Amino acid sequence: MNATPSPEVRDEAASEAPERLAHPWLGRVLFALAIVVALSHLYFNTLGTLSEVWVSALHFGMFGLLCALSVPMLKTRSASGSRLVLVIDILLGLAALGCAFYLIGFEDALYARGMRFSTADWVVSITALALVLEFARRTTGWFIPLLCLVALTYVAWWGRYVSGVFGFPGLNWETVLYRSYLGGNGMLGSIARISWSYVFMFILFGAFLVRSGAGDFIIELARCAAGRFIGGPGFVAVFSSGLMGSVSGSSVANTVSTGVITIPLMRKAGFPARFAAGVEAAASTGGQLMPPVMGAGAFIMASYTQVSYLTIIGVAALPALLYFLSVAMFVRIEAKRSNAQHVETEEGPRLIEVLKGGWHFLLPLVILVASLIYGFTPTYAAGIAILSVVVASWLSKNPMTPKAILEALSLGTRNMITTAILLITVGLIVNVVSTTGIGNTFSLMITDWAGGSLLITLVLIAVASLILGMGLPVTAAYIVLGTLSAPALYGLMAQEQLLDLLMAGDLPEQARAIFMLAAPESLDALNAPMDAASAKELLAVVPDDFRSQLYEQALSPHTLTMLLVAAHMVIFWLSQDSNVTPPVCLTAFAAAAIANTPQMRTGFTAWKIAKGLYIIPLLFVWSPLIGGTPLEMTIVFVFALFGIYAIIAGMEGYLEHELPWWMRLAMFPIGALMLWPHGELALDALGLMLFLGTLLWSSRAGRTATPAVTTS
Structure with missing residues (x-):
């Protein structure tokens, strides 16, 4: 895997691939297909009564067809080569759809034979596996297909030659293929069901929000709320990435959508370019930690733990807020050190004006949460929220027209292509793990x-x-x-x-x-x-x-x-670190491309700023931040907030003013004192007083050393 554009970015630009430009009609076909797929999934998740295995099969077939047509097999510049590739892609997409219809049409016949394979069963199962691996290669690279091949051959072949605890006697290929496709496990198992239900509905909800103009409202709201503070552009990046990530669920898409605005703003205010890119990457990574979408993690976690989705997002909110505040602490310290100014927004709209013109964009989120609390399933709640986006847009100056609704349906489906293929393919690995x-x-x-x-x-x-x-x-x-x-x-x-x-x-x-x-x-x-x-x-x-x-x-x-x-x-949480940790950190690379900074150095900067990814999970284990009473969670949150601030000050050697070396070293034990799971409030309070005393000294030293920077 290398620093090529991410799957999320490729999804949005797939129809613009060079080899597709020779076929302008294909864009219209993909637009229509995406709408059909979206409407089909809305039906499956609301009114439909098809079996889950059938819906999973159709989910694979539909997104296999979209993937084949929108994510090119290879690059060719000749017209004849382009036509050949297109013909092959169409055949592959139709084959995926054919595999889905075969399962629906001949499932009863398979069980009537006692699950003994006919020739057609062999052909369809092998074809389905080959197709999903090829689609995974197109959207995510070679790693996942190779991992699937290793897993499948382990079950059927080389596992019997492994000695020790990892030895496995093996299954015949007929059983492996049955469990991988026709049996409703593997590709069509629980992970695929999560994909076509929860994940699709919430990605579609995010697409409707973006198409209705909520993305622009979020950025304007962030600029008005935080832009006038010293170093305000950094806070705008943190605020807007948190709000955008709460519905988009994609860190790279979050980076490219908000970073094109926030990174230039930060550089204009005086932040170093590499720091600006690092802040955007770290903040956008936190978008996958912020409810309600959390990538696809909240839904998969709910399925694994059998804990309600509402409970998952409830316990995830406070830690996510703590993470974004930790990124904001880096921004505050760097703003003071670099003497970064506020955003010049005097000519722009005031906060009250932004809220007055866009308050209706908040209604769908309120309705979503209210629907979940009332007792609706996440899929029904998402469906209601999607309708509420359309209705809420009628309160704005740019109401969603039928054309805009169709565009939102198409956008949501295209944004789902990589995620759908990924989840369907990963189901193969999960099936092997459970089988063996x-x-x-x-x-x-x-x-x-x-x-x-x-x-x-x-x-x-x-x-x-x-x-x-x-x-x-x-x-x-x-x-x-x-x-x-x-x-x-x-x-x-x-x-x-x-x-x-x-x-x-x-x-x-x-x-x-x-x-x-x-x-x-x-x-x-x-x-x-x-x-x-x-x-x-x-x-x-x-x-x-x-x-x-x-x-x-x-x-x-x-x-x-x-x-x-x-x-x-x-x-x-720990799985998020690959977004910002070299050598492969696509979110940081995307931010580096916007800021025009060295990719690897930007990655290390983002890794430093995202330290909350490693500190906050320790609180999940040794404190009641998750699952405690409201009072316990609040106490942990407050002390953790100052504890993390102290550790960041030690890392940076700066608070409101540069810290002497001995005071910088003291910040680490002071921060640990407030984070350590000793359960003694007196020790927490001691650490807090020591830190506040240092902060007060640093503030006075800063006022003495340099003139105050006005924010008016």
Whole structure:
């Protein structure tokens, strides 16, 4: 994978590929097909009664056809070569649609034969697999198709030659093909169902918002709200990327849509070009952490954990806000150091005028959240929100006409092409993991390598996410890593909670009974608090088979649910680091192209600014930021906010003024004091007072050293 334009960008520009310009009629065909696909999916998700497997098959066929026609197979400059490529692409697209209709038409016949393959079954299954791998190659590169081939051949062939825990006796190719396509697993399994339901509906919702003019409103709102502060353009980038990312769910698309405005503004105000690009990349990466869309992560997480989508986005909101504030801290410090000015907006509209002219753009988001709270499913809520976008636009000066509605339908479908193909293809890998049980094996290995240490486990997962992110898009990296490592992380987090109960002597009676079965002599120890070493020794005598029962008896259902969500949220956050971590960081590369700065150096700058990606997940594990009471979550949030600010000040050596070397070093332990999971508010308060004292000294030193910069 290299620094070529991202899949998200290619989706939006696919119809403009050079080899397609020789066929202007194709653009009109794609426009019409995209509308048909959008209307079909709206029907599937609202009024339709087709089986989920049939809808998944049609989802693959439709987007396979769109991918074949809109993402070129190869580049050719000759007219005859272009025509040949087009003919081949049309045949491939029709073949994908044909595979879908074959499954629908001959599914009953397959089951009537006892799932024994006919010649046609062999041909269709192999064709479907070959097509989805080719479409994945076109949209995401070679890595995912090669990974799928390795996984499929492992199940059918070379797994039997692997010794040790990763050995697998193997399945015949007929079974592999059945489980991959015709059986409704693999390509057409749970990941595909998430794709055609939740993900499609919310991407379509985002397309309607963009087409209605909400994108321009968001940027204008950000400029008016933050532009007049010192370093305001940086805050505009953070604010607008957060708002835009909350509905777009694509970090690269977020970068190119907002960065073309915010990066020049930051440079004009006095920010270094590389810093401006880094801020935009880091802020746009946070867009996938911001509800309601979160890329596709919120829907996949809800499916994996069996926790409601509304709960997922509810617990994700506060950490996402903390991340954006951490990026804003870098902006504040750099603004003071570079003496960056505010945005000159005197001639532009005032905040009240922007709100007066665009308040209706906020209505669809309010209706979406209200529909979810009322009890509608996410797909129905998204459908209602889409209708509300159209109705709300009638309150503006540019109401959506039938043409605009059709354009929004087409835009949403085209924006979905890469995501649909990606999720359908990744379903093959997930199917292999579940079939072979390799996920449980991998989780046990992580636990073994980490020696039961939760911190080392987190480090291993972070390294694995970075490596996977070099070849996989963020959503795919989360799916693979979540399947493999979430059980291990969840188990260790539950173990930590149980150890706390043992050390406090608060173990419930039902859990004591399990300990008594495993170690009858432990009765006296269980009746009193114990030290950490004794608690670990006692827990070690409980067989692994009894651990899950022990957790269920010792911990409340709410606690276990939130631990599972926190484990997946940690992995989801760490999966984002490939956007801003060299050597492959497409979001940073996209920002570098806008700022005209060196790609790799911009990547390192974005990586530094996005440090919240690594700090905040630690709070998921060792604090009640996820799953605590409102008071507990607020306390953690406030102290974490200042703790992260202190660490950033230590990294930058600057607050309101340059810090002496000894004060810079002191910022790290002061920040850690407010972030460390010691549970002592007195220590948190001590760290906060030390930091505020340093901030006050730095502010006075800054006023003494340089004249105040006015913001009027």
